Amino acid sequence: MKTTSKPRIALMSYSMDNRPGMGTALYTRRLVEQLLLDDRFEWYLVHYDRVDDPLYARAHEIVMPAVNLPVGTHFVRQLLFFWRHRKEQFDIIHWFQPRLYPFFWLAPGRHFIATLHGAGDITSPGAFPPSRRMFNFVLRHFHQKLDAIIAVSKFGKEEIEECYGAAPERVFVTYPGGGTRFPYLSPEDARAKVVATYDLTEPYILDVARLESHKNVGALVRAYLLARDRGITHKLVLVGRDAGLYGELKQLANSSPYGADILFTLQTDDATLHALYASADLFVFPSFNESFGLPVVEAMSQHVPVITSNVTALPEIVGDGGIVVDPTSPAEIASAIVRVLSDPEFKRELAARGGERAKIFEWKNTAVQTLDLYARVLRGV
Secondary structure, X not given: OOOOOOOEEEEOHHHHOOOOOOHHHHHHHHHHHHHOOOOOOEEEEEEOOOXXXXXXXXXXXXXXXXXXXXXXXXXXXXXXXXXHOXXXXXXXXXXXXXXXXXXXXXXXEEEXXXXXXXXXXXXXXXXXXXXXXXXXXXXHHHHHHOOEEEEOOHHHHHHHHHHHOOOHHHEEEOOOOOOOOOOOOOHHHHHHHHHHHHOXXXXXXXXXXXXXHHHOHHHHHHHHHHHHHOOOOOEEXXXXXXXXXXXXXXXXXXXXXXXHHEEEEOOOOHHHHXXXXXXXXXXXXXXXXXXXXXXXXXXXXXOOOEEEEOOOOHHHHHOOXXXXXXXXXXXXXXXXXXXXXHOHHHHHHHHHHHHHHHOOOOHHHHHHHHHHHHHHHHHOO
């Protein structure tokens, strides 16, 4: 299969297939788009099933052998991929999420790299399914089989070292992009699209997060209700697919006097999401656990003032471009909301600082740092 003398890099691209709205899928796609621009390497994209995605035409596409089992289908398909390509030996195999199956070290590669992001699969609140516990076991006990580990923040690096026991010299920080995912869109143009799509003419507060426990959307709803009692008249728009909490959150909203002003949008396309960011008066993201926090960067890039949590990677990412609060305190979140929306000058200043902060997060930079890591691993440094 080798067609040139260039180093052969196999990117385990299945993490971006058919997973709209997932952070690791977006990370994989945006990074792969940039990596494929570098012609110093021969690129292979490895996934489970063919998809209608033009990105696969830009590299050698490998579809893992098909098998259908009651359990463990993906695990077995990866082993079959290892066996089928055992004589070819890729120079590097790169996984993009912390989902490494047992015996990943039997893959046909000279060097292995994995983007683990952080250790949220261990530290996030809530119960994990058996498969997640298996992945965590593999990483805890066999991380030394990886030549390099990528974290997406300094906090993520610390988590990986502490929770998986990885040696600090093998964990590298490369910030994702996000600041350039959406070009700046004027609030007027964005508002026109939001009105046309949702008939939403009133100013609003925005959150973009899956409806699951560690995203802490419930605390935002409670904070919003407190802010309304203190005179704030904005609506609250919650964008994100249901991961089990929609019914509970909807009931919380409807049990309040302001239930009609809390809007749930479980699915949206990129153009509409762009407009929702750009026409928001305020973005609030009170997550309990983030290795990076891409929605915060996307909101800042649209010059929207940001309130986020003072825990995990979020203070590192937001820097001086937003306000950080205790995510366990709806009262503190509410006070921050009231402060921003009651002080137009402070709101403008916060939006401007966020816009500047977002500029440092570019996928081009992420790719350059990843390519430098590939070169370092190939040199054996």
